[in-house]
Amino acid sequence: MNEMPKFEQATEMTESKISAKKVQVYYGDTHAIKDVDIEIQPRSVTAFIGPSGCGKSTFLRTLNRMNDTIDICRVQGSIKIDGEDIYDPKVDPVQLRAKVGMVFQKPNPFPKSIYDNVAYGPRIHGLARNKAQLDDIVSSSLQKAGLWDEVKDRLSEPGTGMSGGQQQRLCIARAIAVSPEVILMDEPCSALDPIATAKIEELIDELRANYTIVIVTHSMQQAARVSQRTAFFHLGVLVEEGSTDNIFTNPEDKRTQDYITGRFG
Amino acid sequence: MSLFWLFLIILAIALVGYVLGRARALSSAGGERSALHSLPSYYGANVAMKAAVPAFLLLVIWLLAQPFYVNSEVSGLIPDTEIAEGSSRDLVLAEVRRAARGLENAVRSGAMTEEFASNARADISDVTTRLKEAGQIVTSEISQPILIAAQRYRSLSSIGNFYMSIAVILIAIGGALWGLRETKAEFRARNTVELGMRAILVGAASIAILTTIGIVLSLVFNTAEFFRIYPASDFFFGLTWAPSFSGRGGTSELGIIPLLWGTFYISFVALAVAVPIGLFAAIYLAEYASSRVRSTAKPLLEILAGIPTIVYGLFALLTVGPLLVSVFGDNGIGIMKAGTSVMTAGLVMGVMLIPFVSSLSDDIINAVPQAMRDGSYGLGATKSETVKQVILPAALPGIVGAVLLAASRAIGETMIVVLGAGAAARLSLNPFEAMTTVTAKIVSQLTGDADFASPVALVAFALGMTLFVVTLGLNIVALYIVRKYREQYD
Numbered sequence: 001m002n003e004m005p006k007f008e009q010a011t012e013m014t015e016s017k018i019s020a021k022k023v024q025v026y027y028g029d030t031h032a033i034k035d036v037d038i039e040i041q042p043r044s045v046t047a048f049i050g051p052s053g054c055g056k057s058t059f060l061r062t063l064n065r066m067n068d069t070i071d072i073c074r075v076q077g078s079i080k081i082d083g084e085d086i087y088d089p090k091v092d093p094v095q096l097r098a099k100v101g102m103v104f105q106k107p108n109p110f111p112k113s114i115y116d117n118v119a120y121g122p123r124i125h126g127l128a129r130n131k132a133q134l135d136d137i138v139s140s141s142l143q144k145a146g147l148w149d150e151v152k153d154r155l156s157e158p159g160t161g162m163s164g165g166q167q168q169r170l171c172i173a174r175a176i177a178v179s180p181e182v183i184l185m186d187e188p189c190s191a192l193d194p195i196a197t198a199k200i201e202e203l204i205d206e207l208r209a210n211y212t213i214v215i216v217t218h219s220m221q222q223a224a225r226v227s228q229r230t231a232f233f234h235l236g237v238l239v240e241e242g243s244t245d246n247i248f249t250n251p252e253d254k255r256t257q258d259y260i261t262g263r264f265g
Numbered sequence: 266m267s268l269f270w271l272f273l274i275i276l277a278i279a280l281v282g283y284v285l286g287r288a289r290a291l292s293s294a295g296g297e298r299s300a301l302h303s304l305p306s307y308y309g310a311n312v313a314m315k316a317a318v319p320a321f322l323l324l325v326i327w328l329l330a331q332p333f334y335v336n337s338e339v340s341g342l343i344p345d346t347e348i349a350e351g352s353s354r355d356l357v358l359a360e361v362r363r364a365a366r367g368l369e370n371a372v373r374s375g376a377m378t379e380e381f382a383s384n385a386r387a388d389i390s391d392v393t394t395r396l397k398e399a400g401q402i403v404t405s406e407i408s409q410p411i412l413i414a415a416q417r418y419r420s421l422s423s424i425g426n427f428y429m430s431i432a433v434i435l436i437a438i439g440g441a442l443w444g445l446r447e448t449k450a451e452f453r454a455r456n457t458v459e460l461g462m463r464a465i466l467v468g469a470a471s472i473a474i475l476t477t478i479g480i481v482l483s484l485v486f487n488t489a490e491f492f493r494i495y496p497a498s499d500f501f502f503g504l505t506w507a508p509s510f511s512g513r514g515g516t517s518e519l520g521i522i523p524l525l526w527g528t529f530y531i532s533f534v535a536l537a538v539a540v541p542i543g544l545f546a547a548i549y550l551a552e553y554a555s556s557r558v559r560s561t562a563k564p565l566l567e568i569l570a571g572i573p574t575i576v577y578g579l580f581a582l583l584t585v586g587p588l589l590v591s592v593f594g595d596n597g598i599g600i601m602k603a604g605t606s607v608m609t610a611g612l613v614m615g616v617m618l619i620p621f622v623s624s625l626s627d628d629i630i631n632a633v634p635q636a637m638r639d640g641s642y643g644l645g646a647t648k649s650e651t652v653k654q655v656i657l658p659a660a661l662p663g664i665v666g667a668v669l670l671a672a673s674r675a676i677g678e679t680m681i682v683v684l685g686a687g688a689a690a691r692l693s694l695n696p697f698e699a700m701t702t703v704t705a706k707i708v709s710q711l712t713g714d715a716d717f718a719s720p721v722a723l724v725a726f727a728l729g730m731t732l733f734v735v736t737l738g739l740n741i742v743a744l745y746i747v748r749k750y751r752e753q754y755d
Contacts, residue, residue: 071555097643097645102639124645175643175644
């Protein structure tokens with residue numbers, strides 16, 4: 001057990017996908033994120049846990065610059081993806097978001113057909129040269145999201161007419177369709193029932209083979225089930241980060257211990 | 266007793282009832298507030314309500330009903346011989362009412378004694394001169410039957426007013442006593458007051474609806490009258506609008522087609538201006554503008570909506586018209602003869618509609634959930650891609666509704682047309698020619714000195730009715746679309 005952390009430390013240093021250093025986020029005068037340093041490993045699932053308002057969603061949204069859409073939000077420090085600073089003025093946030101996809105808390109399919117929902121990203125980025133290629137992208141994305149068998153006969157029906165779990169998997173398919181490298185998930189199961197949640201968790205586990213996944217969750221069981229690494233946030237500070245097993249069985253910080261045993265939060 | 270005093274007396278009774286009710290409630294609970302079902306003021310309000318509301322209702326109904334009764338009584342006193350050729354019973358009755366009012370005022374100013382005014386055998390010429398001397402204008406020599414009718418009218422009215430005062434005051438006192446009798450500690454005054462409030466609010470809402478129905482009915486009767494003397498097919502399908510005001514029943518041609526053409530042409534130009542500009546302004550304000558720009562720009566844009574349309578009309582007449590003439594007139598391209606044209610009115614009306622379209626569209630665009638935008642941005646779409654592919658399709662039904670509402674305003678607009686488009690009813694495709702609309706013609710038909718019973722004047726009601734039906738249809742379609750859209754996200 002004692003060698004494990006050292007080993008992981010080493011791998012992080014060499015090949016982390018996302019590397020954040022001294023990240024500060026301000027909403028107007030509020031200092032929402034303080035001095036967050038984290039290394040996120042490729043082709044694995046990292047879970048952010050913590051009580052409400054601790055800044056885990058805010059930090060997640062800095063990773064694909066979704067906070068740019070909020071006027072009063074400022075980000076300082078450095079966040080590098082594949083060694084490239086994403087807050088560099090030369091970086092186009094629109095291109096970045098194609099590389100770092102996002103799935104939101106509430107399923108938000110567009111009021112379009114299932115096909116058009118998935119084809120939306122490929123169309124705006126010009127990923128398909130013709131209709132046949134687009135069809136391929138749509139079907140393979142839906143297959144990867146585990147939705148193909150359920151919807152292959154009704155691709156022209158509106159995406160808003162499906163069940164909540166199906167809608168969320170459609171949103172995942174939509175994110176996959178632009179072939180991102182990282183997928184950010186902001187409490188993707190909080191609006192779903194346990195069966196739909198189980199399906200999404202299974203899907204996340206499969207996607208891990210090809211994508212780097214960061215998931216914010218309120219459910220510690222979910223973090224324990226789907227993630228390899230877990231980061232605990234509290235009051236805008238990253239309290240502790242490590243392998244999921246370690247965090248849940250042998251946390252170093254008293255606050256982490258209290259939170260996962262249900263003493264607060 | 267004048268109405269004003271009667272009004273004050275009812276209020277006084279209600280006020281006394283309030284104070285008594287409050288005191289009685291407190292004493293019935295032995296001065297113990299907590300033993301009461303409701304706050305003491307509710308008991309007082311209950312008594313005041315029961316005193317005032319039925320009394321005022323009776324007052325209003327009596328005031329509405331009494332003239333009908335008196336008129337029908339007096340009408341019987343006028344023999345058919347008294348009604349001159351070309352006149353009607355209504356005109357004679359109006360004469361009777363004027364005479365009655367003259368007598369009333371003469372008595373009040375002391376020019377006549379009460380006995381003289383109500384003396385049925387009084388000398389007619391003497392009465393007339395005395396009335397004229399007292400400054401009470403009497404149009405012509407009063408005849409014997411009119412004098413008798415006027416005296417009868419006067420006495421009936423004063424008897425009616427007397428009984429009305431008595432009845433209203435009795436009802437008020439009765440209501441107050443009823444309220445006081447109810448006032449006990451366990452009486453649920455709060456709930457009763459709530460019911461009363463509800464009734465008052467329902468009353469206010471139904472007055473608005475009843476007024477609409479009244480307006481429609483008044484249009485319907487006059488329209489039916491018009492179609493009795495002018496064939497409906499000529500009205501709806503006639504291609505010429507040429508009313509002849511001079512000759513009675515002369516050869517007026519009252520075809521609505523040129524007017525409708527002008528209306529729709531001008532509205533079309535206006536919408537062609539207002540919809541793109543308004544929509545783009547709304548998109549800018551909703552999606553691109555920072556909150557600081559938005560908080561100043563939006564009120565500024567809405568100031569446009571507060572400008573009276575007559576001011577827009579002046580703008581059309583003095584600025585836009587001459588400007589267009591200098592470009593398209595004889596010195597320029599040469600297709601425009603004068604400043605008044607479809608284009609002038611349409612452009613200015615378009616400016617008037619911009620805030621209307623932009624404000625409604627802005628609300629609708631803001632109603633599109635933020636999750637839609639996030640979803641699109643999260644996939645790497647730019648703002649304009651998001652607007653074009655996600656927000657506008659989602660908001661489209663609402664925007665169509667907003668445009669239809671703007672269209673119904675354009676169709677109903679009058680002042681800009683009167684000043685900007687001219688008065689010539691014409692069927693032409695050239696937007697730089699003067700044309701006119703239904704509303705502008707309604708004004709000119711009714712403000713002339715034509716006989717009110719002639720088709721030339723009555724056509725205004727048929728025009729109004731047509732316009733009403735068209736805009737009502739547009740509004741219904743617009744509301745239907747807007748409502749259908751709303752259900753999508755709620």
